[in-house]
Amino acid sequence: MATPAIETAQQIQGDGNFPAPSVSSSPRKNRWRIHNVGDFVFENLTRLFGFVVFSLVFLMAFEMYRGSHLSIEKFGWSFLTTSTWDPVQDQFGALPFIFGTLGSSLLALLIALPLSLGVAVFLSELCPRWLEQPLSFVVELLAAIPSIVYGLWGVFVLVPWLRITVEPFLRKSLGYIPLFSGPAYGFGMLASGLILAIMVLPIITSISRDVLKSIPSLQREAAFALGATRWETTRIVLRSARSGILGATLLGLGRAVGETMAVTMVIGNRPEIAASLFSPAYSMASVLANEFAEATTEIYTHALIEIALVLFVITVILNALARLIVWSLTRKFKTA
């Protein structure tokens, strides 16, 4: 961090000799002189590696575009709108996977958002001071569990529970709605939505909690002073934190879209678009996990890489949007 003190000190040091040469040369000339070789080397070495990180994203996009050109040339935009996935006939259409990914992610958000907000509100408004840190840590531990372990738990605990208890119950009580019709396999959209909800919850919670805490307490005090109840005050605070919570949701959506192993193990792996929550589906990440290592023809591999490219673009857009929103919000409140 280059404060004025540090810059002056660097100027006075000159080339490291003592006594230092005078600083009478004009500031404009001084800017381009190499005051110290070691400094020049070090700063540009670190700048080089910063550039490596900078270019990594672009490198990935370029490589994936190059690696899927056969599929892009053959199918064009219809790749995203066709439903046939036929490796034998070399006909590839990614629509079932896009449906599976979006469906399970949106279902996950639907379940996780109210829960996350409830936990975030608890942590920022209602929690006793001593409980806050440990409880936040426990919620963040949920994010640290590897995806494969979620998948394992999903296969052996969640899916049987859904198949034996939840889905028959839903079918009996709400079976006339197409959303709850069909045979109850356990595996399917509902299972993957539930697991993704658990995985997405910590992200939305921690960011929402940070956003809620960054809102100046003046707002709450003003509301209380006017006689508002706890719930009404919280509603006001939530309203001003609206964009930050939106950013948190986008980040959670980004994570849910890219989640692979947990979803692969419980989604049923059937590339079909169906209306029911009970029916098996297939997500973009799952098809990559299942079929990539066994793709026989070149067009097959290129089609799969194109799916990876679509996934990449979606997550980059979601993440970029979310970061921009969260950054601008926290900066707004820091200067307030």
Place this chain on the structure above:
Amino acid sequence: MTSFSLLCVVLAVAPLILIFAYSLIQGLGALNLDFFLQMPKPVGEEGGGMANAIVGTGILIGLGALIGLPVGILAGIYLAEYGDSPFGTAVRFLADVLSGIPSIVVGVVAYILIVLPMGHFSALAGGVALAILMVPTITRTTEEMIRLVPQSFREAGLALGIPRWKTTLRIVLPTALKGITTGILLALARAAGETAPLLFTALGNRFWSTSIMNPIASLTVFIYDYAKAPFEDWNRQAWAASFVLIFLIFVLSIIFRFVTRQRYDQR
């Protein structure tokens, strides 16, 4: 409202306890010395262990660290010391974007970059994929830890006539080293839990292999294969492996939190 919030907290914390307890109960029975020392037995036979997978995971995160640590730490130093420029903001932003890219997409990139030119799967490709996954976390942690070092340290060094690069390397970095190390360990533990990028880079190996140029076994891919298998003994071993993974990550997370806690009395 309070009761709704409390209900949400209970519902949020419940799966964590469930998963941890379940893997503990299911896995503890299979967690014996054989698990760590023996090789996998042929299909259908009872017993055996995951020795090659444990070593494989170690080799993979070692490779990933070899590639990812220099990049991450140096980029983090750049962001902390010289990163107040537009370029620094861009690097920071892209590092954040990089951390959100799905791990399977990173695996696909490693496939294109390493597996295709080499013509076969290898531990090197897996290591590169893990390195790309580690870089954003290590960059962010390094930057934060270095920023925590008080400005007076740097100014004192410069006032004594120490060049800026030496101040950073010999004064600022050692001060931040504790936090950086723990952050790196955490990033390594998280990389050890990755499965998706390894599925078609390092592939997997039922035999003992420590070579970088061949496919290599890993704990996570083993869990995936064993979980899908119809053999109960294999399922139990999958639970044991997942318990080892969770335990490792939990312990390192707690250590990280402890080491980097804000000491409120030192203000």
